[in-house]
Amino acid sequence: MNCPYGVRRESQKNMSLLQVRDLKTYFYTDAGVIKAVDRVSYDLKEGETLGLVGESGCGKSVGALSILRLIPNPPGKIVGGEAIFEGKDLLRISEDEIRQIRGNRIAMIFQEPMTSLNPVLTIGLQIAEALELHRGFDKKGARGEVARLLRMVGIPDAERRINDYPHQFSGGMCQRVMIAMGLSCNPKLLIADEPTTAVDVTIQAQLLEVIKELTSRLGTAVILITHNLGVVARHVNRMAVMYAGRMVEVGPSVEVYAHPRHPYTIGLLASVPRLDQPRKERLVPIDGQPPDLIHLPPGCPFLPRCSRRMERCSVEGPELREVGRDHMVSCWADID
């Protein structure tokens, strides 16, 4: 599929690009069924940046990988739901069709750039592979395009570095290569799975800036998966907070940070020390341990750690409900 830059830059900002409904991904293990993603729904508009926030094991990565059907089966299985992208349900189309979408219409970058690149191939060859596969480049043309892409993500001396191997790049530079690779086919959606967790703060700032700058120039929507609340605040329009495989709060990030409505979001925001505020004498942590996904309590999964629990919470789990403009929360308590 040939998709040169610029041609597809429609300005339909409000059109929904991706609709995920009731997504369920379970892992079947010896010890029991892990509901890694449980009835997760969200929308993503064209060109929008959505932050998927949560702690390890909350299902944020599995949820995003499920959209591309990259869940290893067994033990994982997408049990239900739909993910409509450009009019097609990604969970039901054929294997050939989804392969046409992966890396082309929807690209992905990962936490560990070093392990995502093949150590025995030059980075030039690895980026060219996608170009030849999806954009119909020949070997010669691809080389020029690769150099252009590497310059675009800010790799100095790009022409020469095409012939370098991954180990000759630092972690930050490798992640730039991954970004170049991800954006090489001008995707409609970029899924960035903890792209800056493995690098230092000063490099993190550089990388996020590159992603932000390029995706807004190319009109690419972004799902930014992270556990870092600061990163979300800086780079995301809308955010979704996940806990134990479920969506607990969704909304515009300005709104969620200013008026968090779920006890988990409230607790999380209160527990991190902030550089812009006077130093607190004591932090207010969330009590308890992270959830054991095999033995979740009936009702609300956050119940054992919740400061606002009611009798009802242990009987039935709350569903997402609207509490403000475009702001949804799954909690029985009315928190302002």
Add this chain to the structure above:
Amino acid sequence: MNDILIEAKNLSMFFPITKGIIRQRRIAEIKAVDDVSFFVRKGETLGLVGESGCGKTTLGRCLMQLIRPSSGEVYLEGENLCNMEAEQLRLIRQKMQIIFQDPFDSLDPRMTAGEIVAEPLRVHTKIRGNELKEKVAGLLRVVGLDSSMASRYPHQFSGGQRQRLGIARALSIRPKFIVCDEPISALDVSIQAQIINLLEDLQSEFDLTYLFIAHDLSVVRHLSHRVAVMYLGKIVEIANRDALYRVAKHPYTVALLSAVPIPDPVVEATRERIILKGEPPSPIALPPGCNFHPRCPIGIEACREEIPSLREIERGHWVACHLA
């Protein structure tokens, strides 16, 4: 001064890079820690921040003598640790302990929680049997674990609970000084605050002195009385917490502070930040002059030639920069 617990003087750790099998020739060296001097007062927490590879972990290990430094001295209560024999060092470890970053790797998977916490007592004391059991149960309670958990194995605990075990182990022989080597960076966000609070409580309860190594500047501000910033093996700035966070003097500290994202979109939208160009140079081939000059936004000609020394520019505020 009498209130200094531990002091490092001109401490250096160069790791040689060698070539050849039988006759090993030195072809280069990694200057992981390069002529570092500082002290920690009794009862205080010194925060040590820097990016990965800056040498902060190596510095912590050198203080503990887990790595014997290539040169320089470490004084713990006036005793020089660097010229101690192995056996003397082994005994002095009762006074200083370390809490590790990775709670999954720092506990022996074949030992139960009780055995892990009891090990330092077995090594250094004659306490055995029921008395030891009770002592372990008490320690588990102190770090917020149920004493019935003593018979469990590490893999049966969550990350935060394992870190508590690591803390109980360090605490068991009542040390005076604890190196906390990024003890919370491997933990979930919602658990981090629990461990931070625990460390604070223990400090006041047991009169502990901490060297708190971290890369998260907001956590370091919360926990530390004084803060040292490291870049490529050298301390570039060291000051009281409030002085450093209010008016950082070294351009690297300034950039580091501005790179920390703040969890508030409204603040972020208006915040000015300095994005450093490029990446830290390799510690094998350091640039001449100031280590930071290739990335420095305000560097002058002198920075390329002359290595800035750590100078006291205000009382207790030391900076290694020609322009400060």
Add this chain to the structure above:
Amino acid sequence: MTQAQNTNHTEKLVKNSEFKERGPIGEVFRRLSKRVTAMMGLVIVVLFFISALLAPHLAPHDPYEHSLAHKLATPSWDYPLGRDELGRCILSRIIYGARISLLIGLIVISIGIFIGVPIGVVSAYYGGKVDFIVQRFVDTMLAFPGILLALLLIAILGVGLHNVMIAVGISTIPIYARLARSSVLAMKARQFVEAARSIGASNLRIILQHLIPNSLSPIIVQSTLHMATAILWAAGLGFLGLGVSPPTAEWGAMLNGGRLYIRVAYHVATFPGLMIFITVLGFNLLGDGLRDALDPRLKT
């Protein structure tokens, strides 16, 4: 590229939730019990041990009582596997033969483990020149053919069971030294070893309490597989007449004895041969199963 990342995710997920209730031994047994072949191996090995330990109670007849009148008698109710060239009960001799095989296996492995493992552990723990010298020595031993060493020792010390065991045992030392060295090297880099040093634990304590217990898995697997090899070696040398002296019930020697009568009395050679085959198979199946059960990374 994505596949590796995915498995990583799953592993983390599974690790977070699974195996919370059991200690290490229970966990290994649970994983082992999921494999049919490993359990078959375990059953064979257990039966082998039982027959070796309880031979006097299990054997229907005296294995040395001969009766030339009934030589080469075919299997019957009284003598389920028949009688050999001297009229002795083959079943009883096989049961007693298990004792010799077990003894040979255990002694061979003990020599390998008790000499090889300390060499490997010390070599890995102290590193540097010690390691270099020890490893070159191990290389030399590995380059020397084991069978030749065994024959050489027999030539020097004379034919006999003890010499066979010593010879085979010595030839396994470098294998255990290698194995222990590589797993201690991997363990040495782990933080819990550094933690032990920071506590002030002595080198001896670190080695005995932390390094060896955590390096045992590959050694257990290897020694299970070695049991099979040792039994085969012993049988092979017995077959060549270099092992036990004649009246002793030993599988290799029995096989050799029956070889001459294979046309007239198939059972005399067949049953000892079958026993060697089944026992070796059993140890190998168990060894493979243990390898998987002890190494979670290989889990599918």
